[in-house]
Amino acid sequence: MASPDTPIDSGHRLSDWFDERLGARDLFAALVHVRIPANARTFYFGGVTLFLFGVQVVTGTLLVLYYKPTPDAAFDSVKYITSVVEFGWLIRSVHHWAANLMIVFLVLHLARVFIQAAYKYPRELIWLMGIGLLAVTIGFGFTGYLLPWDQRAYWATVVGTEIAGGVPVVGPALLDLLRGGADVTDATLGRFFGMHVLVLPLLLGAFLVAHLTIVHQLGLANPRRPTPRKQAVTRTPTVVVPGTTPERLKPFFPNYVLDEAIAWAAMLALLVVLASMLPAGLEAKANPIETPAHVKPEWYFLAAYQLLKIVPRDVGIMAPIVGIAILGLLPFLDRNPEVRARKRPLALLLGLVVAVSVAGLSVWGYYS
Amino acid sequence: MQPTSVDRATSGDPATTEDLSRGIASPGRRRFLRAALSFSVVSTIAMILTPIVGFLIPPKSSGGAGVGRIPVGTTADLPVGNGTVVAMGSKPVIVVNTTAGIKAYSAVCTHLGCIVAFDPTADAIICPCHDGRFSPTNGSVISGPPPQPLPPIAVAVEKDQIFLVSG
Secondary structure (H helix, E strand, O other): OOOOOOHHHHHHHHHHHHHHHHOHHHHHHHHHOOEEEOOOOOOOHHHHHHHHHHHHHHHHHHHOOOOOOOHHHHHHHHHHHHHOOOOHHHHHHHHHHHHHHHHHHHHHHHHHHHHOOOOOOOOHHHHHHHHHHHHHHHHHHHHHHHOOOEHHHHHHHHHHHHHHHOOOOOHHHHHHHHHOOOOOOHHHHHHHHHHHHHHHHHHHHHHHHHHHHHHHHHOOOOOOOOOOOOOOOOOOOOOOOOOOOOOOEEEHHHHHHHHHHHHHHHHHHHHHHHHHHOOOOOOOEOOOOOOOOOOOOOHHHHHHHHHHHHOOHHHHHHHHHHHHHHHHHHHHHOOOOOOOHHHOHHHHHHHHHHHHHHHHHHHHHHHO | OOOOHHHHHHHOOHHHHHHHHHHHOOHHHHHHHHHHHHHHHHHHHHHHHHHHHHHHOOOOOOOOOOOEEEEEEEOOOOOOOEEEEEEEOOEEEEEEEEOOEEEEEEOEOOOOOOEOEEEOOOOEEEOOOOOOEEOOOOOOEEEOOOOOOOOEOEEEEEOOEEEEEEO
16 A cells, blocks of 8 residues: 555645646546547648647747847848757748648648538537638738748738738728838838737637637537537437437547647647758848849739739739638528538539639649 | 615515616616616727727828939930839839830839839830739830839939939
């Protein structure tokens, strides 16, 4: 029998001490000891996006210790981080790649939810919060892009803010608000820095808490059967919908959490490999009176860039905004209760047309 | 201490019903309190938002195009079939020596604000962002997405000196 002074006993006493004051065991049990449909296939896209956001918080906090948000100093401070600071190249490149991968996994997560119809009743709000997260993530890409103050950063921001300025009615005020004046100047850099490191992280945190709280409350969607209307939503296997077999469930913890942890570890390895083999670059310092030849935006803005080349300005500006609005309203537009992919040919065909169009425009923009 | 109507309500005092019904029966007071509370909430929100919005709107800048004559260089620096971009105050201007004489236009593309450049091989003013093309002789759109021509800028040549004239 262990004496009262053994380490195991001390450990228990310590955790008991905290539990009595925090109720942490109950909280932990309520958070992770839930059951999910045995046939749920998330491919860990959402969880990986969350992990990448965590990476951005850590690397971004480190970068801000050396970065100077003024036109005279920004470019040199980024150069200093990359070439002088110990592991600066790694931290900056991981930040760069995690930003890109965050967009990739967010889009994959969105595609998975669309194909499995997990946006349908009662999960409309989860989808809306997800669209909010997509918008904030694009905002992160847009504001973070200017910070190195190189030619590509500067001109991408000129074009991007002009696009915002072309929105009917509110455009001119929006342009003024974004740029902090008529042109892209030190005022713009200050505003973008403030948005990137403070406003957007707080906004993303709020959307994330709402998104995950509702996911926790409703549980993961079953990709084979819709959630019945006007009945209490439950994750216990005891309630059986008339005419169906009981839903097979599995524990979220540790089964799902362990798989998720493996996906996160793989992602961390991928980040280090990408950052080492393809480190983030830096072009010439921004020159407000010379646009470099063949300047192009980041890959995730290439479709919008190409669209602006081939259609009238107003159409090119409004098309992506209307597209995202329709995407946000999808749960309210698609009234079909069916969730199985093979029984929703029209929805999947429309989704495929949109995906192929965006991919086609991006490839065209890349090679044009 | 005198019991309040709420105390009495919870204790089952018969006077309570009377007190409460009197409260409910005075919709005027209730309406007034609701209006006062709404006004208070709205004015508090306005009080917080006014300085925030005011702070976010940037002050009007005094910068812009310079006034007067801005030297560009000599005609020898800019032979026929060549162009250059110069700053006129904070505004970039493209100056091109064409067969029809020396012309100057705002160098800000009318599509999405990139800075245009003269391409001698294409004999056109080209925007590198979305491939908009303008005529060097009159600034009109030759091809691409720009919705309007480049605005002309007055240019003067005195002896061999080229000047931009503004103001």
